[in-house]
Amino acid sequence: MIDQFMESNDPLVRVEHVSVSFGRQTVLRDINLSIPAGQTLALLGESGCGKTVLMKTIIGLIKPTRGRVIFDDEEIQRLSDQELSRLRLRFGFVFQNAALFDSMTIGQNVAFPLMQHGNFTSRQVHDMVLSRLSEVGLPDSVVFKKPAELSGGMQKRVGLARALIMNPEIIMYDEPTTGLDPIMSDVINELIVRTRRRNPVTSIVVTHDMNTAKKIPDRVIMLMPATRLDPGESQIVFDGTVPELEHCRDRRVQQFINGEAGERLMEMRTAQNSQ
Amino acid sequence: MASIPTPSQLPDDSAPGGVFGWFVAFICHIGGVVINGYDSTIRGMMALGDFTLFATRTLSWMFSRIPRRGTVWPNFYEVGVKSLPVVALTGTFIGMVLAVQSYFQFKQIGLETRLGGVINMTLLRELGPVLAATMLAGRVGSAMAAELGTMRVTQQIDALSAMGVNPVHYLVVPRFMACLFLIPTLTVMADFMGVAGGHFYSVNVLGIDIHHYWHNSAKFVTNFDLFVGLFKSVFFGAAIAMVSCYQGFNCTDGAEGVGSASTSSFVYSFVAILVLDLFLGIALDSVYFTMYPEGASLL
Numbered sequence: 217m218i219d220q221f222m223e224s225n226d227p228l229v230r231v232e233h234v235s236v237s238f239g240r241q242t243v244l245r246d247i248n249l250s251i252p253a254g255q256t257l258a259l260l261g262e263s264g265c266g267k268t269v270l271m272k273t274i275i276g277l278i279k280p281t282r283g284r285v286i287f288d289d290e291e292i293q294r295l296s297d298q299e300l301s302r303l304r305l306r307f308g309f310v311f312q313n314a315a316l317f318d319s320m321t322i323g324q325n326v327a328f329p330l331m332q333h334g335n336f337t338s339r340q341v342h343d344m345v346l347s348r349l350s351e352v353g354l355p356d357s358v359v360f361k362k363p364a365e366l367s368g369g370m371q372k373r374v375g376l377a378r379a380l381i382m383n384p385e386i387i388m389y390d391e392p393t394t395g396l397d398p399i400m401s402d403v404i405n406e407l408i409v410r411t412r413r414r415n416p417v418t419s420i421v422v423t424h425d426m427n428t429a430k431k432i433p434d435r436v437i438m439l440m441p442a443t444r445l446d447p448g449e450s451q452i453v454f455d456g457t458v459p460e461l462e463h464c465r466d467r468r469v470q471q472f473i474n475g476e477a478g479e480r481l482m483e484m485r486t487a488q489n490s491q
Numbered sequence: 492m493a494s495i496p497t498p499s500q501l502p503d504d505s506a507p508g509g510v511f512g513w514f515v516a517f518i519c520h521i522g523g524v525v526i527n528g529y530d531s532t533i534r535g536m537m538a539l540g541d542f543t544l545f546a547t548r549t550l551s552w553m554f555s556r557i558p559r560r561g562t563v564w565p566n567f568y569e570v571g572v573k574s575l576p577v578v579a580l581t582g583t584f585i586g587m588v589l590a591v592q593s594y595f596q597f598k599q600i601g602l603e604t605r606l607g608g609v610i611n612m613t614l615l616r617e618l619g620p621v622l623a624a625t626m627l628a629g630r631v632g633s634a635m636a637a638e639l640g641t642m643r644v645t646q647q648i649d650a651l652s653a654m655g656v657n658p659v660h661y662l663v664v665p666r667f668m669a670c671l672f673l674i675p676t677l678t679v680m681a682d683f684m685g686v687a688g689g690h691f692y693s694v695n696v697l698g699i700d701i702h703h704y705w706h707n708s709a710k711f712v713t714n715f716d717l718f719v720g721l722f723k724s725v726f727f728g729a730a731i732a733m734v735s736c737y738q739g740f741n742c743t744d745g746a747e748g749v750g751s752a753s754t755s756s757f758v759y760s761f762v763a764i765l766v767l768d769l770f771l772g773i774a775l776d777s778v779y780f781t782m783y784p785e786g787a788s789l790l
Contacts, residue, residue, distance in 0.1 A: 277649050297548070298555075301655045309653035315646040331655045332661075378654075 227423040228386065228418050229274055234283035242267045243359075245442045245451055246283070253385075256412055257420040258433035262472065266451070267422040268312075270290040271388050274420070275307055278298050305333055308379030308387040308417075312394060314371040316363040322349075322374050323359035329382045348377040351414075352407055355422055369400035376407060386418040389413070393425045405431045426473060429458070436461045438469055545659075545737050546707050547713035549667055556669070565663045570631050571673035575680055576628060586610060586688030594697050601698035604703035608711030610689035619682035620720040621768055626681075626726035627674060628760035635666055636756035639739025640749040648740070662741075666702060667732040673719045673735050674728030682720060715779055721769045730763040750774040 228251035236244040243266040251257055259267045272278040274285050276292040285292045287303065295303060316325045326345045330336055336344070344358055352373040363371055372392060379387055389408060393401035405428050412419055412432075420433055429436055438454035438461075445451060452471045454461060464470065471478045589610045610673040639662060642648050651658045693699045741746045743752045780786060 220630075272649070274654055276654055297552075297657055297659075301657050304653060304655035307653060307655075309650070311650055311653075312648050313645065315650040317642075317647055317650075318645075332654070332656050382654075 226253070228288060232276065232284050233287060234270075234280045234470050236266070236273055236278060237262040239279045242442050244273070244280070247451060249437070249452070251418060251420065252271075252357060253418050254416060257421070257437065258436045259420060259422045260424065260436055260454075260472065261439035262424065262441065265267060265439045267424075267439055268390055270439070271346045271390060271420060271422050275304065275309060275388065278313045300404075303374045305329075305382055307386045308382065308384035309386065310375045310379045310389045310392060311370070314368075316364070316371060316374055316378070316473045318363050320362075320376040321359065322361050322363065322366070325335050326375060326378045326381055328378065328397070334380065341476065344381060345377075348381050349374070351380070351411075353403070369403065370394070373407065376404075376411070380411065380415070383415065384417065386420070389419065389423075391422055391424070392426050392457055393423065394491035398427075401427065403427065407430050418437065427444060429461070433458065438472065440468060493560070501683060504765050527693055540608065541741075542733075544739070546733050548659050549663050549733065549736075550749060552657065553664045553667065558660060558665045559633075561758070562661060562665045563668060566669035567673060569634075570627065570666075570669040571676060574627055574630055574677055577682045578626050578677045578681050581626055582614075582684035583688035585681075586690075587692040589613060589618070590689050590697065596752040599653075603699050603749060605698070605707050605711075606693050607689075607698060607704035607706075607708035609739075610693070611686050611708045611712045612716055612746045614685040614689065615682050615720045616717045617720075617768070617772075619685055620678045620724040620727060621764060622685075623677040623681040624731060624764045625693055625727065625761060627670065627677060628731045628735070628757050628759050628764065631670070632731045633753045633757050635735040636739040636742070637749055637753040639736060640742030640752040643740060643742045644744055644749060652704065658740075663736045666736055667729070669771035670728040670732035672727060674724045674730075674731075678682055678724040684718070713783075715782070719772075719775045719779075722775065723768060726767050726771060727764050730761045730767060734760045 229249075229251040231249040232248055234247045235242065247270060249270075255287075261267050267348055271368065273280050274287070274292070276295070279293060280311055288306075289348065290303060291302070292303070307317075316322075317328065317367055320328070324331075325344075326348055327341050329343050330344060334341075338339055341364070345359065349356070349358065354370060354373055354377070358366065358370070358374070363374070366374065376392075390407065394403050408419065408421065408428075409432055411417065413434060419432075421428065423429055434457065436454065436456060439451050440453050443450055453466060454464055456464070461469065461473065464473075467478075498766045579611040590606060591638070593606060593609055594603060597606055597609070639648070643664070648658045648662070651661055690704070693704055735756040743754040
């Protein structure tokens with residue numbers, strides 16, 4: 217499947233030799249990745265391995281220490297503030313905690329990108345907001361509520377509706393199911409699949425939820441923290457389809473899929489003994 | 492720095508090489524102090540550079556695209572309208588306090604009617620603008636830092652960027668414009684209420700003759716003094732908005748981060764107000780004495 221994409225489409229996003237460090241801490245080390253248009257990619261990995269940092273680097277929220285990110289032949293890091301703002305209209309970003317503006321109502325939150333960039337009448341905005349909210353399964357009555365009045369799952373759905381309202385070409389989901397109950401997690405997964413079916417978008421899903429990783433993507437990439445690897449080793453320890461992931465023989469991948477602590481328990485004991 | 496021994500960890504003189512050990516530790520200690528000082532200086536310079544870039548970006552966005560009315564009016568209302576009562580109140584009291592504090596000395600030399608000149612001059616040149624700015628830094632500056640800090644921590648600022656909205660243009664420019672354009676009006680209010688408060692206490696409580704009180708004021712206080720106060724206030728407003736928004740934008744995670752951004756915004760704003768006050772005072776005095784070489788006299 218990946219080969220099909222690679223052959224049929226030019227990569228929409230190219231990450232070339234990207235390294236990101238915060239002070240002395242290296243989070244990403246020489247990452248190379250290309251994502252064809254239309255692909256749904258899941259970025260897997262344990263907490264702190266740099267999945268979210270990679271996604272934020274792609275959208276230009278974090279500047280790489282080395283390397284470059286190319287989106288549709290434009291190098292993100294070379295763009296001015298204005299050019300970057302224009303380019304970001306082609307992105308939709310669903311934040312881990314929804315990141316809704318708490319001073320605004322749900323309606324204003326979903327309408328925000330339209331009000332900032334579009335030239336629509338209030339009637340059109342109203343209709344578009346209601347249609348996006350119904351797409352994510354929310355009733356019209358939530359429009360006048362404030363984000364604090366909604367549950368975590370509903371907030372995430374509002375975040376998805378807001379990300380979709382400008383019809384983006386690429387949608388990024390930052391841990392869409394974290395902190396939700398299993399049923400709501402499945403609802404969100406289903407919404408992501410439906411969104412993909414309805415709109416021809418490229419999607420990047422950062423997750424450590426195996427249900428999400430098995431249900432949604434065409435392609436899975438697993439990252440390991442740079443600190444757990446040898447200096448020359450690639451941080452991408454797996455790159456393939458979901459069936460390939462399940463049959464992968466790499467011990468680290470299997471431990472992650474099956475949720476086994478493995479040598480971490482030994483590390484904990486060593487740390488306790490050394491205190 | 493952990494490897495540098497403190498004096499309590501050092502070997503005593505009775506140990507072999509004790510004096511040498513002390514000497515080495517002393518040198519290490521001095522080295523540690525120098526390195527710490529160097530680190531702090533570099534960090535300070537980086538923060539200053541970062542602040543300058545932030546200010547430049549704000550100014551460039553302000554002149555390149557006017558923000559929407561919907562984002563500007565709430566900030567103007569917050570800064571200009573909601574701050575009025577507290578500025579008026581402090582202005583009134585500071586005018587009365589000035590009368591209370593200076594009356595005794597002036598009465599001793601028989602110049603109590605000159606109080607009008609002294610009180611009104613002090614208010615217009617110094618206390619009006621500085622007090623209005625201090626109240627603005629406390630009331631609005633801290634709130635701005637806390638609000639933007641919370642938005643930073645809850646990723647709302649990242650969300651703005653991700654939706655193609657520049658956060659400096661959307662969040663900082665309207666706040667900056669509100670402080671810049673409305674602080675002169677707050678200063679006028681502080682001046683007016685201070686003058687009224689000073690008059691009330693001097694004339695109605697201390698019994699100073701109203702005619703001479705105002706006659707001396709008119710002789711001593713000029714339009715230039717009013718201009719000095721308003722001119723300085725514009726710089727104070729710009730400093731408050733810039734410092735507070737910068738602190739909010741660079742807030743560290745957690746409740747502690749937001750709290751410390753809010754506190755630092757007031758502390759740095761207040762320091763900036765006083766430093767600017769000194770240098771602007773010196774500069775404007777030079778202008779004043781160039782324009783009016785004879786100056787104004789109380790006598």
